Amino acid sequence: MGLELRDVAKRYGPVEVLHPLSLAVANGEFLTLLGPSGSGKTTVLRLMGGFTEASGGQILFEGQDITMLAANRRPFNTVFQDYALFPHMTVLENAGYGPLVQRRNGAKTAKLIDDTLEIVGLSALRDRYPAQLSGGQKQRVALARAIVCEPKVILLDEPLAALDATLRRQMQLFLKQIQRRIETTFVFVTHDQDEAITMSDRIVVMSQGRIEQVGTPKDIYFKPRTRFVAGFFGDNNLIPGVLAGPDRLQTTAGELLCTDTSGIRTGQDVLLCIRPESLKLGQGPVTIRAEVEEAIFGGAMTKLILHAVADRSVKLDLRLAGGQRAETPNPGDMVSLTYDPADAVVVSR
Amino acid sequence: MTEMRRRWLIFLGVAFVPALLIVAPIASFLLLSLFRAEKNVIIREITFGNYTGFFGNWTYFGTFLGTVLLCLEVMGVAVLIGYPVAWFIWQQKGSHRYLLLLLAVMPLFMSYIVKLYTLRSMLGLNGLVNQALLGLGILERPSQAFLFNQRAVLITMVVIYLPFVILPIFLALERIPRSLLQASLDLGAGSWDTFRRIVLPLSLPGTIAGALFAFVLALGDFVTPQMVGGTTGFTIGRVIYSQFGLAYNWPFGAAMATILFVTALIGILLAGYSISRQRV
Numbered sequence: 001m002g003l004e005l006r007d008v009a010k011r012y013g014p015v016e017v018l019h020p021l022s023l024a025v026a027n028g029e030f031l032t033l034l035g036p037s038g039s040g041k042t043t044v045l046r047l048m049g050g051f052t053e054a055s056g057g058q059i060l061f062e063g064q065d066i067t068m069l070a071a072n073r074r075p076f077n078t079v080f081q082d083y084a085l086f087p088h089m090t091v092l093e094n095a096g097y098g099p100l101v102q103r104r105n106g107a108k109t110a111k112l113i114d115d116t117l118e119i120v121g122l123s124a125l126r127d128r129y130p131a132q133l134s135g136g137q138k139q140r141v142a143l144a145r146a147i148v149c150e151p152k153v154i155l156l157d158e159p160l161a162a163l164d165a166t167l168r169r170q171m172q173l174f175l176k177q178i179q180r181r182i183e184t185t186f187v188f189v190t191h192d193q194d195e196a197i198t199m200s201d202r203i204v205v206m207s208q209g210r211i212e213q214v215g216t217p218k219d220i221y222f223k224p225r226t227r228f229v230a231g232f233f234g235d236n237n238l239i240p241g242v243l244a245g246p247d248r249l250q251t252t253a254g255e256l257l258c259t260d261t262s263g264i265r266t267g268q269d270v271l272l273c274i275r276p277e278s279l280k281l282g283q284g285p286v287t288i289r290a291e292v293e294e295a296i297f298g299g300a301m302t303k304l305i306l307h308a309v310a311d312r313s314v315k316l317d318l319r320l321a322g323g324q325r326a327e328t329p330n331p332g333d334m335v336s337l338t339y340d341p342a343d344a345v346v347v348s349r
Numbered sequence: 350m351t352e353m354r355r356r357w358l359i360f361l362g363v364a365f366v367p368a369l370l371i372v373a374p375i376a377s378f379l380l381l382s383l384f385r386a387e388k389n390v391i392i393r394e395i396t397f398g399n400y401t402g403f404f405g406n407w408t409y410f411g412t413f414l415g416t417v418l419l420c421l422e423v424m425g426v427a428v429l430i431g432y433p434v435a436w437f438i439w440q441q442k443g444s445h446r447y448l449l450l451l452l453a454v455m456p457l458f459m460s461y462i463v464k465l466y467t468l469r470s471m472l473g474l475n476g477l478v479n480q481a482l483l484g485l486g487i488l489e490r491p492s493q494a495f496l497f498n499q500r501a502v503l504i505t506m507v508v509i510y511l512p513f514v515i516l517p518i519f520l521a522l523e524r525i526p527r528s529l530l531q532a533s534l535d536l537g538a539g540s541w542d543t544f545r546r547i548v549l550p551l552s553l554p555g556t557i558a559g560a561l562f563a564f565v566l567a568l569g570d571f572v573t574p575q576m577v578g579g580t581t582g583f584t585i586g587r588v589i590y591s592q593f594g595l596a597y598n599w600p601f602g603a604a605m606a607t608i609l610f611v612t613a614l615i616g617i618l619l620a621g622y623s624i625s626r627q628r629v
Contacts (some may be wrong), residue, residue, distance in 0.1 A: 049535065049592050051531055070534075071531070071534045071535050072535065072536075072537045072538060072539065073584075076535075077535055077536065078531075078532070078535045080528045080532060082526065082528055084528035084529050084531065084532035085532075086527065086532075086533075086546075086547060087551070088551060088627065097536050097538075097546075098536040098537055100546075101533070101536060101537050101538035101539070101546070102536075102537040122594045145532075145536065146536075149537065230464060261428060279580070292497075314570070336508045
């Protein structure tokens, strides 16, 4: 059951910020809405939270229509991007705000607040004011404040955007651990691909007010279904061509193979996507002749930038495992590249 | 030239104008209040006679206390009216709210004297207030209760100082991030809880500032009581004015002005202290 959007759309006057979309979030899931700014991901979150009214469609929770339910009546809580902590209240008062206004009090609630502060590691800072906290600590208060309300779903709007890289990684791990511990559905909005891949059970990739693809991080990373998704995660090798048979492609770099061509018709213009880590040096069922342009030593990995001999405009990118005695080709060297056709995927151009 | 000396020179350059225009007049008043006047001649001998005379004479001290009370009333009424107005404007959306705000503070651009005369005619026997009350059947004949008494001073001061109260309250409300209101709603609070626990405490510094404006401005106002106060609307401002303008007892007037100044200062310090206790 869980949370479900059915053909939910959002228009501001003539501007369609969200085309009708449907999406189901399972209970206990960590779902990430990922996309560049303006993709509509925050709009989806605000619709779920009840801060924005849908222009069409239905929002359901456990089968109940909650489309018209006000934010304070939904069993969801939001962690806001700027944390939205109450500056005139201490950490403890902030965390206890939900129970206070919901008129839940007594020893049980007090213990719940204490326990939650313990979980997020803020017990020692309970009497501090938000102005006396660091970014990461504020983040934890915002999370604790939501958890204390015992929501069925916690909505997180780019909660890590304001943190520096190190703290961000710590908080990613921390959020994931908390989510497992309290067994609550998390809907997380971010524009950071790495963040989405590391944290999520499933990712919803959005672009220009539409869902591009929904899937597990592995699916999204290795099996993109649209051109946008194929180009969104890191350096992907995208080779233009035409699908010539069920698993054969005609490209300017030669005839290439790909097992996964679902949803594509023969004769269609396509892009073949091969992850840099799926490309290998050597011969195989498919071989691409290529010339090395650059070899960039990067510690654990060495990055090779190459182009196909048959067509210089086809740029290729591959990763070699490092190691002190590893042999790496030099710029100008001619090499053979291969890949497992099962590791490649085609998307329509 | 050393860095230290340069800093001192810059400080003196900046401090010169305020020193000349603010500190010097106050100091001269303080000094003047310690002299005494005999038959319109100021005798330059240090004495505290003006102060003991003031506190020992109920006519003066009572008027002073009455004035402070009146100004507190002005402050209270202005905040009670100004806060809802500011809140209402704040609730509006788009260009609408700034138009309303402009209307609310428009009286600030008008001449003080014009406003006084307008109010005087409105509160008078044939004024708008009486006409309205007659028309509504609340009064049978025009009442003189609205003009030339203490109440008239109160009404007029509230009307005149209302924009000074609305503006800082509006600005304080405006400074509250919308996300705090959404967070409060999100955590299950209704609009009354959100107002009581979030909006009101966070707008308190602005409200205190607005209240302070009303209090201090009312305290120093001697024209309004003169114009609409009649015989019962006698305030300490009028007394001071008469010491300078009619009785020619400048030292005594200066002593009362000093007491008034200290009262305003206490008000400002109290307000400053209570604002600094806010964690906003």
